[in-house]
Amino acid sequence: MATDPIDYGALDEGRGCNYWELDPTLQFEAERIYPDDDFEWAEEVLSEFGDVLGHRMADTADRIDKEGHELCSFDKFGERRNEVEYHPLIEEQERITYEEFGVTHDAFHAPPGRDEPVGLSHTLMMQTLLSYVDAGFCCPVSMTTGAAIVLDKFDDGELSSYFEGLTARDLDTHIxxxxxxxxxxxxxxxxxxxxxxxxxxxxxxxxxxxxxxxxxxxxxxxxxxxxxxxxxxxxxxxxxxxxxxxxxxxxxxxxxxxxxxxxxxxxxxxxxxxxxxxxxxxxxxxxxxxxxxxxxxxxxxxxKYMSEMMNFERLTNATGALGVMGRGLLEAKVRAAQREAFGDAIDEYPLLRRDLVDMSVDYEAAAAFSFEAARTLDERERQGDDSDAYQLMRLFIPVAKYKTARMSVDMSSYAMEILGGNGYVREHTTERLLRDAQVLPIWEGPSNILALDVLRAFNREDAHEALVPYLQAKLDAVEHPALEPLAGTVEERFVELQNALASLATEDGDYAQYHAKRLADLVFDVVSGALLLEEAQEQIDADGNGRKALVATRFIETRFEDDEAYGVTSGERFAMDDETFAAIAKYASVEPETLVDAPTADD
The missing domain is CATH 2.40.110.20 (Butyryl-CoA Dehydrogenase, subunit A; domain 2)
Structure with a gap:
């Protein structure tokens, strides 16, 4: 079914609108990863939530950010209080999130209109929309679900009153x-x-x-x-x-x-x-x-128990990054459609069009990868730790968190730039998006820790055993003539990824650490490329629509550079050398004569 382009120029800014209806990327991912009966129920809920967020919470989030909260450790008589005096508008956010939409309830208890709870993928999709308006508030919402996951799995019932409080839909009893x-x-x-x-x-x-x-x-x-x-x-x-x-x-x-x-x-x-x-x-x-x-x-x-919560929190970090990216992209598209320079709207100019296209493609790749990680989390819950889903989950979650966190910072920064000077002013939201996004590479483990976790997923969990057939099946299913050459390109990088893993297996631990982030980059790009191709094939088959094919084309053509395996198999150790590191990172002096024997890629 043909769809008309979204008229971003009809909006004044990225509020007073329905975030779900304006984000076909999230709609596509939800329909892809939800079980059929879950999506049939959830579609209306997601649309209602997106509407409430755009019309009721977008403004309150800005006001709370501006005025903040206050800690009262003691009362006026010196008695301990340990109480946060919250901004009065926080109760409105809590009532919407916990009571009206049951974001921390519905994964544990049947929501209205259903006989069974929904999967955590739905919780994460709701949190993505919530992060369109307030990634900070999404933090306690997510940790509430995360704590409930831990008690649900590992408590013997003695702490059931806390579990019931964490998952309550009534704000008066919710904790x-x-x-x-x-x-x-x-x-x-x-x-x-x-x-x-x-x-x-x-x-x-x-x-x-x-x-x-x-x-x-x-x-x-x-x-x-x-x-x-x-x-x-x-x-x-x-x-x-x-x-x-x-x-x-x-x-x-x-x-x-x-x-x-x-x-x-x-x-x-x-x-x-x-x-x-x-x-x-x-x-x-x-x-x-x-x-x-x-x-x-x-x-x-x-x-071990906390790791269960950490898995969910890292996915929250990734989907929260998606919410920030989605809102920043929306603000940028609206402004680009309205702002005139030299007689034309700036989204008419080729350079900005290229930028908006590449931002959109990055967003769709990040969404595909993150929600595929969410799908493996739900699959692991059904299949257990002795499953392919567990191996894929252990690999995909740290990669998703690492990549989307940095992508959200970059996209928020450029969205601000597109708004110009207004983007740097509080009233226009993009400056808050950038401030909020900047914590995402830090929360739930910085990039180096996550890259090391990727190594552990391969070394301890044998994630490659599940990854190889998973990717091969997706690439083998691509059959449209426009997509087959792209699948060939991804397959070449897939082979390089396997070669990189084999190379790391024969090298020492320091070498593996040195290249760990580039290995994570390669995993993200290969898996995202395969996912986008799969989505493109599905969209062509289901709707006769080639839009996703364009997204896949742009992603694959711009992502895969000429260097083999992103340098993981190169043998390059330049920054590992103590003297080199001290000189560049710590401003140590260097004798010119020593440069003749400087470490090379083959050393």
């Missing part, structure tokens, strides 16, 4: 979740965490009368970056007495802001961070001073 990992000395090195968990003494009075006393501990230590600092369903890692060093010695605890008896827990909320962006989520520092906490699952398995 939010959080994930307190980072300590000042640890950062991404979670195994260096020092927070202690001491079992309660025999004569120690505890507030949780319904929880086995053997599972009640008191936490001592500091957590340095606590987003959603006042969450009642916060999960934290700590080390029990006699536990070994490293991640094997970490256990997981639920540590609420207030205890079951209503008293404020024994912790000190020191301050809120003065952040560049994501102002709508309060992030601060907590000093645990004997805080009552409840063991989740078994001792020593905390990092």
């Amino acid at each position: 939010e979740g959080a994930m307190f990992l980072t300590e000042e000395q640890g950062g991404s090195d979670v195994g260096a965490n020092e927070t202690r968990a001491e079992p309660v003494e025999a004569d120690d009075s505890v507030a949780a009368a319904d929880i086995d006393r053997d599972r009640i501990y008191r936490l001592h230590g500091e957590k340095w970056f606590c987003s959603n600092i006042d969450a009642e369903g916060a999960l934290a890692l700590a080390r029990t007495p006699g536990a070994p060093e490293g991640v094997d010695g970490l256990s997981l605890f639920l540590v609420p802001r207030t205890k079951p008896d209503g008293e404020v827990n024994e912790a000190h909320f020191r301050r809120l961070k003065d952040k560049l962006g994501t102002i709508s989520v309060p992030t601060g520092e907590i000093q645990f001073e004997g805080a009552e906490a409840y063991l989740v699952g078994e001792e020593g398995r905390g990092f």
Whole structure:
């Protein structure tokens, strides 16, 4: 069925509109990855949510960002409060998200109009739309679902009241979740965490009368970056007495802001961070001073449990990046259709048209890859850890998070540029998109950590065993004459990817680390190319529409450069050399004579 071009010039800006209806990319991905009966139910929900976000929440998000929240650690009598005084408009956001649309409910309990819960792919699609208006607020929404995932999988029922609160659709009984990992000395090195968990003494009075006393501990230590600092369903890692060093010695605890008896827990909320962006989520520092906490699952398995939440949070980071990219692209397209220069709208000029096309293609590739990762997450839930879906999930999630985070920063920056000086002014949203996007490469692990996780997916999970037949099946299914040459190009890079993996298997660990990000780039591009070709073939077969074929063509022609395997098989070690690194990164002097023996690609 033929569709008319979207008239972006009919909009004044990227608000007062329906984000779902204006994003055929998300529509396509939802229909592709949802089970048929799920999409039939979800399509109307997604459209209603997109409309509410564009008309009710777009303005409130800007106001909350401008005015922020305030931490009250103590009351006027010096009694501990540990309470965030939220901007009054945050309740409107919470009511829309938690109560009206059940974003943290519907993956665990049947939503209205269904007999069964929906998959996490739907939750992530809703969060993508939410990030069109407020990626910061999407953080507590996501962590609430993430904490519920952990309790649903690993709690024996003693913490069921917290699970029910996290997944409640009634705002009056709903609580939010959080994930307190980072300590000042640890950062991404979670195994260096020092927070202690001491079992309660025999004569120690505890507030949780319904929880086995053997599972009640008191936490001592500091957590340095606590987003959603006042969450009642916060999960934290700590080390029990006699536990070994490293991640094997970490256990997981639920540590609420207030205890079951209503008293404020024994912790000190020191301050809120003065952040560049994501102002709508309060992030601060907590000093645990004997805080009552409840063991989740078994001792020593905390990092494994938290990894389940981390998988979801990394996908949230990726789909949140999509929301930022989608909104930035919308703002850019609207402005380009309206803004005149030298007598014509600027979207009439070839150079800007090229830019908008390439931005759109990047967005569609990022969406295809991210929601394919979401699909594997749901598939793994159904099939278990001994499945191809698990291997693909372990590979796709860190790649999705790494690539989309950086892409969202670049796209937000250029969207601001297209708006010109207005784009740099708060009232026009793009400056907030850029500020919010800048945290996405940091949240849930920076790019280097994610690249190392890609190596682990291949080395420990044998992800290549699932990846090779997965990609081959997609490329073999391409049969349209316009797509077959493109499939051949992707297949060549696919062979290079396999050669790169074989090369890394014979090299030392330092060499593998050195090339890890380029390997992740290659995985993203090859998989995205195959996905876009599959989508193009499906669209041609279903609708007789060649639009996706154009997207695939542009992506493949611009993405795959001349260098083989993105340099992974080159042997190049230039920046690994100590002297070279010190000279370039640390401004050390270099004797000219030594340049004759400088390391080459073959060294």
